[in-house]
Amino acid sequence: SQQGEEDPQALSIQEGENATMNCSYKTSINNLQWYRQNSGRGLVHLILIRSNEREKHSGRLRVTLDTSKKSSSLLITASRAADTASYFCATPLGGAAGNKLTFGGGTRVLVKP
Amino acid sequence: DAGVIQSPRHEVTEMGQEVTLRCKPISGHNSLFWYRQTMMRGLELLIYFNNNVPIDDSGMPEDRFSAKMPNASFSTLKIQPSEPRDSAVYFCASSLTGLETQYFGPGTRLLVL
DSSP states (O other), rough: OOSSSEEEEEEEEEEOOOOEEEEESSSSSSSEEEEOOTTTTTTEEEEEETTTTTTETTEEEEEEEETTTEEEEEEEOOOOOOOOOOEEEEEEEEEOOEEEEEEOOEEEEEOOO | OOOOEEOSSEEEEEEEEEEEEEEEOOOOOOOEEEEETTTTTEEEEEEEEEEEEEEEEOOOOOEEEEEEEEETEEEEEEEEOOOGGOEEEEEEEEESSSSSSEEEOEEEEEEEE
16 A cells, blocks of 8 residues: 555635645655646655654645654645646655655645636 | 656557657666556556666566666666556656655656557
């Protein structure tokens, strides 16, 4: 099963509203990353939060990390139509599995103008 | 930097034909990843290289798939023979280390008839 799982699978909001999505993971991590994918395009890195950080901001994005609950959230404030995309969380798997990221199934966000 | 470059961007082929996908990672990046994305299965890691050496190919679906990285600036993913169920978008990504930010190429959209 996947290391990270996003919730909800889909989200529809009006422009100007906030969008919140969550990610749960299973094993201990040293960082967690969020990516965005616009339709028909490659994934684009949004933000990386390390295990010793609880919150991080980047523009209209706010990411939180709760290592005790093995969960993270991504908040997009004052959403715009251009924020319509799928959002993925990714967590690293190391050790015997080598150094690689595993991606969740994504949250599809639709921002209606 | 031009980012991760993939070619071709689109490929339509007939079942049984050989397909070769190409990737040029970002200069200086030590890790290279091949992913496949479909609606049904989401984003799957097929194989990744570290310093041109294949580290984990456990995601390669079967022997019809092979990947090479002859040097730090070039990798190929080959499917021989191709089947309709191989139809997907194939992404290449690179990173400085496997656990940090990954930079994705635009993808190759493959359709096997």
